[in-house]
Amino acid sequence: MSKKPGLTVLAGPTAVGKGTVSTYIRDTYPEVWLSVSATTRAARPGEQDGVHYFFKSAEEFDSLVADGQMLEWAVVHGRNRYGTLRSSVDAAIAEGKSVLLEIDLQGARQVKAAVPDATFVFLAPPTWEEMVRRLVGRGTETPEEQQRRLETAKLELAAEPEFDHTVINDDVRRAADELVSLMGLTPHGR
Ligand code: 5GP
Secondary structure, three states: OOOOOOOOEEEEEOOOOOHHHHHHHHOOOOOOOOEEEEEEOOOOOOEEOOEEEEHHHHHHHHHHHOOEEEEEEEEEEEOOOEEEHHHHHHHHHOOOEEEEOOOOHHHHHHHHHHHHOOOEEEEEEEOOHHHHHHHHOOOOOOOHHHHHHHHHHHHOOOOOOOEEEEEEOOOOOOOHHHHHHOOOOOOOOO
């Protein structure tokens, strides 16, 4: 199935490595315009405001939503809010850029309702066991948080048929190159 390039949404289960793939794309593919989301969660060490996220207070996030500035937004893992700023994405698309959103499944569904001709890519783990290993291996979340993320991941895996394409994250470079190809660009990651 070929869709017109412009807006591509990458979603997939928790700990499948969406962040790693999008970091690789940020570093390797300047021709991809990677959307920077707003979030109410606190910055992790090394994360920069305006680069990895726009870090917002709950009140600031509320007013962005109230002003209609979010293309989509969701509460992820039952805790913090994350959302895509509509104006910057619209401007990038209008300028003919290849726009990539790395968002959760709830957000992907909202974008599908708003922009049905976008390209929707599901990032899948090679196996369930590998996904669990990655989740636990990250070591940044408590056991309760890990359990909650696994429950979310099971539900998210079932959403694969809603997507136009599936990319298996067996290797970050290979997966990123496949994603870039699906965006209509030439992979050069190797
Ligand atoms: P983290 O807190 O680990 O950076 O991200 C947690 C989750 O939030 C990831 O699954 C990521 O895809 C999702 N996420 C990041 N930005 C957005 C966004 O703008 N909208 C939505 N719906 N989810 C997002």
